[in-house]
Amino acid sequence: xxxxxxxxxxxxxxxxVHLGIGAFFRAFGLAYLERLNATIAxxxxxxxxxxxxxxxxxxxxxxxxxxxxxxALERGKDGDIAxxxxxxxxxxxxxxxxxxxxAQMADEAVSIVSLTITEKGYCHHNGALDLTHPAIAHDIANxxxxxxxxxxxxxxxxxxxxxxxxxxTCLSCDNLSDNGRLLAHVVIELAERIDPELAAxxxxxxxxxxxxxxxxxxxxxxxxxxxxxxxxGHEDHAPVIHEAFSQWVIEDDFGVLGRPDFGAVGxxxxxxxxxxxxxxxxxxxGSHTALAILGSLHGKATVSDAISDxxxxxxxxxxWHHEICPSVDVPDGVEIADYCQALRDRYRxxxxxxxxxxxxxxxxKKLPPRILAPxxxxxxxxxxxxxxxxxxxxWMFFVESExxxxxxxxxxxxxxxxAIIEAAIDDDAYVTAMLKIDSIFNADLIRxxxxxxxxxxxxxxxxxxxxxxxxxxxxxx
Ligand code: CS2
Numbered sequence: 010x011x012x013x014x015x016x017x018x019x020x021x022x023x024x025x026v027h028l029g030i031g032a033f034f035r036a037f038g039l040a041y042l043e044r045l046n047a048t049i050a051x052x053x054x055x056x057x058x059x060x061x062x063x064x065x066x067x068x069x070x071x072x073x074x075x076x077x078x079x080x081a082l083e084r085g086k087d088g089d090i091a092x093x094x095x096x097x098x099x100x101x102x103x104x105x106x107x108x109x110x111x112a113q114m115a116d117e118a119v120s121i122v123s124l125t126i127t128e129k130g131y132c133h134h135n136g137a138l139d140l141t142h143p144a145i146a147h148d149i150a151n152x153x154x155x156x157x158x159x160x161x162x163x164x165x166x167x168x169x170x171x172x173x174x175x176x177x178t179c180l181s182c183d184n185l186s187d188n189g190r191l192l193a194h195v196v197i198e199l200a201e202r203i204d205p206e207l208a209a210x211x212x213x214x215x216x217x218x219x220x221x222x223x224x225x226x227x228x229x230x231x232x233x234x235x236x237x238x239x240x241x242g243h244e245d246h247a248p249v250i251h252e253a254f255s256q257w258v259i260e261d262d263f264g265v266l267g268r269p270d271f272g273a274v275g276x277x278x279x280x281x282x283x284x285x286x287x288x289x290x291x292x293x294x295g296s297h298t299a300l301a302i303l304g305s306l307h308g309k310a311t312v313s314d315a316i317s318d319x320x321x322x323x324x325x326x327x328x329w330h331h332e333i334c335p336s337v338d339v340p341d342g343v344e345i346a347d348y349c350q351a352l353r354d355r356y357r358x359x360x361x362x363x364x365x366x367x368x369x370x371x372x373x374k375k376l377p378p379r380i381l382a383p384x385x386x387x388x389x390x391x392x393x394x395x396x397x398x399x400x401x402x403x404w405m406f407f408v409e410s411e412x413x414x415x416x417x418x419x420x421x422x423x424x425x426x427x428a429i430i431e432a433a434i435d436d437d438a439y440v441t442a443m444l445k446i447d448s449i450f451n452a453d454l455i456r457x458x459x460x461x462x463x464x465x466x467x468x469x470x471x472x473x474x475x476x477x478x479x480x481x482x483x484x485x486x
Pocket of ligand 1: 222223225226293294297298369375
């Protein structure tokens with residue numbers, strides 16, 4: 010162990026509330042804060058976190074029994090390093106502990122509310138607040154009894170404004186383009202429906218910095234828990250597993266309450282996150298979605314298995330080289346070929362058991378920034394789109410096969426897909442109907458015949474010749 014548990018009982022004061030306390034933030038944001046706290050001499054100046062879960066009590070219950078301290082196990086190419094994370098102080102479940110959470114968010118010691126709630130947690134439709142979303146309809150009718158994450162933020166900001174307390178900064182750490190702007194949009198729109206003066210105050214006073222976050226964190230399994238126990242010598246009910254790499258790029262735009270010195274522990278504080286975000290979302294997350302979908306069709310259960318397959322590996326190289334990298338606005342000083350080579354090495358790390366099925370969850374929400382944005386840019390610049398279209402055809406094929414073989418489709422739009430599959434008279438009708446889902450594919454994109462034709466042609470070819478043949482053809486094009 011690089012640290013001991015000796016400090017685990019001395020918890021820092023809660024100064025950050027994190028909404029959506031899954032494995033990712035525990036292996037990422039809390040790892041930065043833990044390093045930062047180790048540099049701060051006075052315990053009262055350190056940063057403690059209250060985590061909030063929205064769905065399940067599992068994380069809270071497992072962590073409460075161990076004082077919210079847990080092991081973060083880094084699995085790099087030089088072996089394992091276990092570290093204790095002691096900066097998490099409390100976890101609460103939104104459906105059971107609303108008053109306690111709101112009181113904490115409204116506490117003047119809290120300067121940041123950060124979020125990893127995945128895209129569906131933003132309750133938006135094409136960037137605007139989805140007023141038909143049941144949780145949003147509920148929160149508009151009952152603003153002091155929120156259930157959605159934006160509803161919690163608006164309610165807590167209202168409490169702070171009414172008490173004359175400066176607002177916290179809202180720090181979105183989700184894998185979305187312009188994550189801070191999206192959060193600002195939904196929060197302000199929701200506040201407008203509840204209290205226009207509050208909305209004006211939020212607009213003027215609250216900061217919503219954009220961030221780019223990167224660390225591969227697979228879901229923790231029983232085997233991981235057993236492995237961690239052999240390393241630390243006792244049982245940990247809620248460890249997290251992560252790779253060695255991590256990158257956090259943060260727009261340096263925080264409110265009057267300031268921010269921790271994230272830069273002192275490796276985060277990049279910048280004026281514009283966009284180039285970092287476009288490179289990461291397209292090169293990493295785009296190839297991840299390709300490996301998840303096409304890899305699943307190819308019978309590969311993990312990313313390291315998928316990238317070790319010659320057809321998939323050549324396909325990913327060609328995808329990066331011809332279709333993704335040319336569409337990226339590369340940050341100054343970065344060599345994009347080296348960036349992709351580093352990604353390949355990260356994917357090959359077989360100690361990180363990252364299931365393709367885990368990444369394939371919620372793909373409908375992931376396609377726009379990862380796959381559709383580069384297609385749009387390539388069409389404009391007259392660059393190829395064939396491999397990107399193979400990913401889309403593969404995804405439609407995957408959704409249909411999952412349903413027909415009786416598996417659950419893990420996607421917030423699953424019911425819509427099932428209705429389409431059941432109504433379609435043939436493959437062509439199925440693909441046409443999928444392309445008409447306007448919250449995924451915008452009308453401008455499918456106006457291009459070449460997009461529709463290429464997807465349909467790949468779909469037929471996957472069915473006729475199988476995925477391996479398609480991958481080989483696409484890699485050679
Ligand atoms: C993955 C990401 O599940 C997914 O969609 O692509 O969680 C990915 O592992 C992270 O963004 C890496 O930073």
